Amino acid sequence: MQEYVFELYVAGDGLRSRTAVEVLNRMCEDRLAGRHELTVIDVHLHPERAERAKILATPTLLRRYPTPEVRIIGDLGLTRSVLAQLGVPVDGAPTVSKSQEDT
């Protein structure tokens, strides 16, 4: 079992889905370096998995592990606060500066 287990629910392979997958892949590579497992689920192909996980919106990122579960709804603007919610290391995050976060 990896340290982080994610499921990303997307609808089809449109721009919004691809962006979400790219952003998430980059985050995992940059910050988790192989300590994670990521499954991308297309709700059109697997509605029953969306049913089981009670997913309403796409994209939805579901952190299965570590528990408790966390759901991030939307195309993942990965701000420091979102990363913090996911429990992902945020030191040196390039997109958000310390001063912006404090305001």
Place this chain on the structure above:
Amino acid sequence: MTISTPTMRKVPTGVPGLDTITKGGFPEGRAVVVAGTAGSAKSVMAAQFLKGGIEAGEPGVFVTCEETNASIRDNLRGFGWDVAAWESDGLWAFVDATRSLDGASIQAGSYDLEALLARIRATVNRLGATRIVIDSLDGLFEQFNRDVHFRNELQRVITRLSDLRVTTLLTTERDSEYGAPSRRGVEEFLTDNLILLRNVLTDEKRRRTVEIVKFRGTSHGTGEFGFSVNGSGISVIPHLDITDDRVLTDERITSGNTKLDSMVDGGLFRDSIALVSGAAGTGKTLLMTSFVAAGVALGERCLVFAFEERREQLIRNARGWGVDFEAMERDGLLKIVAVYPEIATLEDHLVAISNLVEEYRPTRVAVDSLSALERVGTGDGFRKFVVSLCATFKHRGLTAMLTSTTPTFLGGTSHSESHLSTVTDLIVLLRHSEVAGILRRGLMVLKMRGSRHDKEVREFTVDSLGMHIGEVSTHPIMVPGELPQMPADGDDDQGPDTG
């Protein structure tokens, strides 16, 4: 904007009476919003809509946004609906759109509701469903930012559902009975079809009503219609047309009192409604008892609704006049149903009466007294109740006798009786009066629709054999239009003041 077309198909709603006021049901393949305050029976109507489909062999999908599947199954079991059995038969399926309680949920960036749509679509396709319920929109709103983006997404989902050729019922909660149609002020734009359910408290009396506000492109009944929520779900009470095209019969039957029969030129018409009005103790229940006894003697089934007296009391009264109600019940020709008026709303009573009439199929029915039910509803509600009750009897072509304990009949001050007089065919007035130290009882036929009748006031006496109507009274027992206001117990009637 849809152009009005007479060819729009409708699907039966599954709710008794609602098809009548919707003129055939909900518009097929469209979305209908049902809005109402908390406890207005929105979810019951939604579930009953799916049940209606299931009974016609058409599966339905219940998208629940607030209650769990288990609690919905539990609630509906109270109506005798076995959701679990329908689920295993592939006739009903839930889509659980309640908030996930497993952990935090954060919105970051833009999204769509494609997952919800995909889940509903997959379930519809799996079952071959023709009906969808979403209960409630508010439950979905609670889970997202209530912004323009979310509303547009929801609108898109609902539009996509109609592409599936299913008829959708959406519920939404209102904050007040006569305010904005919905809480957010947006849901009504989602659809061309809006129904309001109300649960109004007036003068400490509760009345449930349904109103079809709009059905785009198709006609429907207007105004509020009462409805009842009882052991088998919702029953809507349409305003039945009492002047239907049914052929009236000329057949006469005995009222149970031969003298009264001759006063109305040969008895009651078979499909008529008689009203016996008088203060307490004037002999209304006696006339009703004779009416029933005469029916039973002819082998006719009789149904008695007692709203004023207990069953035992009614049986004892009858025995005092030589009528054995208990034996008649044993013989299966009589059924006495004693109900305390305050236990239910007028609509509940109406549905219960109507169901019993349907089930027992009597030839004669008696209601003793109708006025006891007036305590349960407000003026307009009672008027509609009486009209619907009489229409129910008329449609079945049975003979009905209703009693009314109201002391001011001729004065015309009683709201209910002025309506009673238009829906009843025969009105018999009973009065008692003290004249020169002697209590005299008088009876007169105020009207008899479609027949000649006596115009005289006749005195009568009561003994262990019943009522004996005698000669034309020479005493001023009743003077039309000038009757005094008598107290309900009627025992200190001072006689009319003609001065």
